[in-house]
Amino acid sequence: MTDTQPGATTERDYSNTLFLPQTDFPMRAGLPQREPEWLKRWEDMDLYKMLREQSRDREKFTLHDGPPYANGNIHIGHALNKTLKDLVSRSMQMLGYNAAYVPGWDCHGLPIEWKIEEQYRAKGLNKDEVPVNEFRAECRTFAEHWVDVQRDEFKRLGINGDWANPYLTMSFDAEATIASELMKVAASGQLYRGSKPVMWSVVERTALAEAEIEYQxxxxxxxxxxxxxxxxxxxxxxxxxxxxxxxxxxxxxxxxxxxxxxxxxxxxxxxxxxxxxxxxxxxxxxxxxxxxxxxxxxxxxxxxxxxxxxxxxxxxxxxxxxxxxxxxxxxxxxxxxxxxxxxxxxxxxxxxxxxxxxxxxxxxxxxxxxxxxxxxxxxxxxxxxxxxxxxxxxxxxxxxxxxxxxxxxxxxxxxxxxxxxxxxxxxxxxxxxxxxxxxxxxxxxxxxxxxxxxxxxKPIIFRNTPQWFVYMDKDLEGKTLKSASPADSLSPGGEGWGEGAFATNSGPDTLRTRALTAIDATKFVPPAGQNRLRSMIADRPDWVLSRQRAWGVPITVFVNSETGEILKNEAVNARIVAAFNAEGADAWFAEDAKQRFLGNDVPDTENWTKVTDILDVWFDSGSTHAFVLRNKEKWPDLKFPASMYLEGSDQHRGWFHSSLLESCATNGFAPYESVLTHGFTMDKNGFKMSKSLGNTIAPQDIIKKFGADILRLWAATIDYAEDHRIGDEILANTVEMYRKMRNSFRWLLGNLAHYKPEEAVAYADMPELEKLILHRLAVLDGEVRAGYKAYDYKRVVNTIANFMNLELSAFYFDIRKDALYCDPISSQKRKAALTVLDQLYSCLTAWLAPVLVFTMEEVWLERNPGETSSVHARTFPEVPSEWRNDGLAAEWAKIRAVRRVVTGALEIERKNKVIGSSLEAAPIVAITDPELAKAVETHDLAELCIVSAISTQLHTFSSQQFFSLDEVPGVQVAFARAEGTRCARSWKVSPEVGSDPEYPDLTPRDAQAMRERVAAGLSV
Missing domain, CATH: 3.90.740.10 (Valyl/Leucyl/Isoleucyl-tRNA synthetase, editing domain)
Structure with missing residues (x-):
């Protein structure tokens, strides 16, 4: 039986009497044009807010966003990174967590400042002749522009997050908290001014940290x-x-x-x-x-x-x-x-x-x-x-x-x-x-x-300069890390260390020992990341915090010009934080800043000097846990420490590193429970992408040509833990995988047009073939959940794709087309098959929703056109435990082995053009393996092999030609043509065609189907 009937042996055309698939779901996706429609739909319904409300009482899973830098269009590395984060958040949400995701941006620092300086130089202006806060305002405007550009580009990827309320390191509350965190470090005695050789960029006129260095x-x-x-x-x-x-x-x-x-x-x-x-x-x-x-x-x-x-x-x-x-x-x-x-x-x-x-x-x-x-x-x-x-x-x-x-x-x-x-x-x-x-x-x-x-x-030099440092090895007088998990109740911007964060013991307590202890308590995916970060922390020098630039959060301390002592005054610190919350860090650079902050609390104000250096931007981003994760008023669905930090492997020396040190310095523990790292995207030949080489691939171009779902599918099917490749051939393979899955969904939707929930068949009343498919769904449910929990998206997608291609399209769907299209309205087999298709639809749309966010919404809405919710508001379906039947699966493995030999034999006849369709065949099967013979004896092997008839025997062939497979010993197949007349409706060849005088050109099954259609008033 096939989906189309190019011609019939009788004059009558029965095609309008078949239950053929009926759907408007297009074969061609048109993703570049249609995806924006679903984006608008999610925005109109405020999907992110809907998810927060429906999952507010669930356990929290917080992936904290490492902030990209706001200074240009996103590239393929950004696209991979954000897609992986979205896969984590969406899959954990559908696993039953409250997986809030707040995107953020790193907005301070040298690259932005450098761009503004370039504009000044082009106009013949000198940055140093402009009031510092005017210059900083231009930097802020530049960053704001690129935040808006990147936000739209990330949203176009289908990333679900709190886009209306992201975090920015340059927002006033963030700058206030960063300053507060710095003052905590100073109050604890960890901050000092020293003269050491530091990595110095002559080109950029500033000290650099190890995280800002690459080797060429x-x-x-x-x-x-x-x-x-x-x-x-x-x-x-x-x-x-x-x-x-x-x-x-x-x-x-x-x-x-x-x-x-x-x-x-x-x-x-x-x-x-x-x-x-x-x-x-x-x-x-x-x-x-x-x-x-x-x-x-x-x-x-x-x-x-x-x-x-x-x-x-x-x-x-x-x-x-x-x-x-x-x-x-x-x-x-x-x-x-x-x-x-x-x-x-x-x-x-x-x-x-x-x-x-x-x-x-x-x-x-x-x-x-x-x-x-x-x-x-x-x-x-x-x-x-x-x-x-x-x-x-x-x-x-x-x-x-x-x-x-x-x-x-x-x-x-x-x-x-x-x-x-x-x-x-x-x-x-x-x-x-x-x-x-x-x-x-x-x-x-x-x-x-x-x-x-x-x-x-450009190359750097090492030069001795006065800088601000954080001690790595200074003993902090008996305060040391507890082995217990930190509380989730640390107040944002609060003074001190955080209640319950420390216990006293006799061992040394340094920033280095805290960080190393925290690393040992953190889960790393892949595990090798733990040793990498540990070795960096074990060997690193004191942290250089100061930069000789203008655009950033200042080092908000006063120094005694005679003694070098750092001022430690809570009232002064409180005034600084309050001013930053109201006006931003620009307040530090105002003409009256010194007197304003010192007030009347500090005698001999002329002896105190206001530091003018700014903070290393890694301290900014390292402090995000303080002004994002711990800000319960602004983001109540987040938790601290975060469940996960996820970035490229270079961030072992960057954001993972600075966040660990900053949190250990102010809290005593890591700001994350797990760290996931991914490799870098190379071109098709394995070379690093470079504009000078002309081998860059922009995500915007991929989306314009194929759609964001193709880019997401690529991201989900690579081994992201290693460096990986992208190119035309790789994308073509991704498109082909997508096409096959889309066609399977199209067939599912078409057949489910005939499904009636009230006619659903109970599991106990289903044929074995349907029970087998439900068993496979039960097995897959465990594998998919385990894959998502292990962040192994390649395994998840490949498992689902193989199931859809090999077990559904090439096996179950192929077999059940005849029953679904041709069986009478009353057929229990047909109703059972439709019931299974409904379950397949339910599971597959949910399992693939984190990956193919647009397509699964399309599939979901195709069947639920008036739906006001979204496929993404679902959780993964609970699969009944009774569906799991390993004994049944073992028996069907034997049946499928016999079927494989039969279909192999028929394929040869088809290639030799002896037959055009398998329904023209009635093969003879010799099964000498007793276990295989027993497995097939109670099943309609002709139906399973999609032939008009089949006969089995126990002895081997002696003189006839036969076909066999080495991997299935004990089975031989000899070809024979089916005898009888071809049914004008189902195309089966049978001697029973004509036995019903009312329908002389049909088999008895098809004649009964016609009678039931007449009784139901359907077209005949």
Whole structure:
């Protein structure tokens, strides 16, 4: 039986007497044109509010939105991220939770400020000549524009959320809470002002955090530099003659840091030797007879670099190195390098590369700074100045602390990096000076991964600057993390730590230990994210909070200009928070801000200085839990901590990281219970998308061509935990998957036009085939729920798609077409099939609603045209436990195995054009496997194989041709044509056609169907 009848063997056309599918559901989706209609429908009914009201008493599941940056159209990464978040929220809502979702935006920071500065430069204006709050107002307007643009683009993806009431880091209440969180950190003693080497963007004129750094290929100048031995100042014994005319050799890829050198580090775990030059073939550098000290493992490699041959003279012990002092390699240059350089034993020194010695410039490296500070007392005790120089300014120029290269130098100060991120002349001028001092051992170039600003894409430098930090390792005096879950009642913006957040114990309580403890209590999807975040927290330095910019939340503290003490005054803090709530952070920059906030509560106001730095934007976004999740008045359906944070894997160093530190600093625990990460979207060839490569794929273009549901289906079927691909072929496969599912729904809807709820058949009265399908629904119910709970959308969609294609379209639907189209009105089989179709419709529309949000609404409304609610207001249907029947499924697995052999045999005959339709066949089946024979003996095998007749036997074929399958042993099929006449209505071939004189061209079943139609007054 087929859906269409191209011709009949009799003159009469019975097609209008069949129960053929009837539906207006179009085969062609037209998603780009129709999806906006459903968006408007949801907006008109206020679907988000409807869901909140109907689920207010349910358990809360809160996915907290990591804020995208408001500075441009969304890209494919945004689309994937937001779709995954929507899949989580929608599926948890349909699993029975109150899954509120509040979208948000990150609105402060350098990229927006940089755009406004570009506009100023284009007009010949100087940002610094404009009142700061006028400049900030322009930044705010810019961010507002892009928030509106991105909101429309996200809504077009079908994302359901509180779009009318999102959170913005630049809203006044948010700025007030961010400032409040910062003041909590200050009040707890975790905030301090220090001078450390930080990552500095010359292009952007600000300090950067690790989260704002990416590593790119870069070619650096590499130099090997000689530090002549001066004396063994710290040794009790007399100077070793063998070392007094020797030099220690270092290697560095930052020649510009040599003026900042103050020490050389070695390792007592490494073997060192004294080497003498035997021959030299270089234009500069060591000559025969010079003595040099190297790590033994690196001496020969270093000699090759300088085109030398060496002779090893003696061991050099760690004690000898520790007692040694060196001359600066620029001694005599510029009049500023005539100081002694100590040797420091450092754990960071290895003999993997270089020379086994590390040039130590505490102004320009974290390890350099740490060892200089750790050895400070010893260095000072020997009369060496421990002052850390500021050799490079914010624009990348040398300062007066780099004599001979700074403002006093001939030709002006050398520059490390210029405003466009290009190398300046600093490296070459230092190299030239080293050659003149006869202290350059060798030079070269090295291609390696070097830190660049995430935003400007330009290289950064490390420079010592005064900044505001949060301690990672300061013991907070006995306050430590409870093992119990935090309460959900912490008040937004409240003072103190949050009642019940801490318990006292004897162990150290630091921000690092809190964060590591919190990581261990958090679920990570995939699990590898836990170790990644843990390793970052375990190794990270103190958190740099300050930025030297204008657009952001200021560091709202006052500092005593004499003592450096931070003001801790609750009344002052309260005034700041109140002003920010009313006016925003601009209040801090008003002319009267200092007196206004200090008021009469602080004596000697002239001794207190208002800090003008702004906060790192990661502190802004890291504080979102405080002004979103804990804001019960504004968003009562959210919970704190959040059930989940979900972002790309790069956010282990970004939002996951800063949110963890901020919440642990102010609450003592993580702001999330679970963390889900996804990979990055590559092009079809696996390359990173780039405008310069021309391989970007915009989500807007996909939606315009295919519709948002196709993009959502792609997102749900990739392995999102890994980096993944998108391209024309991949999208074509997604479209094909969608087309098959849509056609299945179209067939379902068409047949359900004949379904009458009052004629539904009870489970106990159903044929086995219907019970089998209901069993499969019961099994799928568990698999779908488990898949959604595990956030495994690929498994969910593939499970459903395979069921629809292989078990429904290619099996159940195919078999039941005959009964559904041709059976009499009274047929129990037909009614049972329609009952099962109704259950299939109910389950499938719900299970796929989180993925195909538009199409499932269309399918739902096609059957419920006057519906005022939505498919998305449903929960997943409760499937009766009695439907689960594993014994029945096992028996039907045997029946389907036999059927597979029969259909395989018929396919050969069809391909050879022996038959056109399987109804022309009456195959003979030999079943020698007794279990298979028993399984099929009580079933209408002809109906199941969609043939007009079938016969079975127990012996094998001897002379006839037969067909078999290796995977189904014990079954053979021989082809035979069906005997009799073809029924003009059902097209079955049967000798019974003509046995009913009233309908001589029909089978008895079809004749009875005609009689019932006549009795019912239906068309005949």
């Amino acid at each position: 290929d870069y070619e650096s100048d590499a130099i090997w530099v000689k530090f002549p031995v001066a004396t063994q100042l710290w040794a009790d014994q007399a100077p070793e003659e063998k070392l007094l005319d020797a030099s220690v050799v270092i290697w560095t890829t930052t020649p510009w840091t040599i003026p900042g050198n103050r020490a050389v580090s070695y390792s007592s775990r490494i073997a060192y030797g004294l080497y003498e030059v035997q021959s030299a073939e270089n234009d500069f550098g060591p000559q025969p007879g010079e003595k040099l000290i190297f790590a033994d493992n690196l001496a020969e490699e270093s000699a090759t670099k300088a085109k030398l041959t060496f002779k090893r003279l003696a061991d050099v012990s760690a004690d000898e190195l520790g007692a040694m002092t060196l001359h600066h390699p620029l001694r005599g240059f510029g009049g500023g390098y005539d100081f002694l350089v100590p040797m420091l034993d450092g754990d960071h020194v290895t003999d993997d590369a270089g020379t086994g010695f590390v040039h130590t410039a505490p102004s320009h490296g974290a390890d350099d700074f740490e060892i200089w500070m750790a050895k400070g007392r010893d260095i000072a005790a020997k009369g060496i100045d421990t002052t850390i120089p500021f050799t490079v300014d914010d624009a990348g120029f040398y300062t007066k602390d780099a004599p001979g290269f700074g403002p006093d130098a001939e030709g002006g100060p050398a520059r490390v990096i210029d405003d466009k991120g290009k190398k300046g002349d600093a490296n070459q001028r230092v190299i030239t000076a080293l050659i003149a001092a006869n202290n350059l051992f060798a030079r070269g170039r090295l291609k390696h991964q070097y830190p660049h600003s995430w935003r400007s894409k």
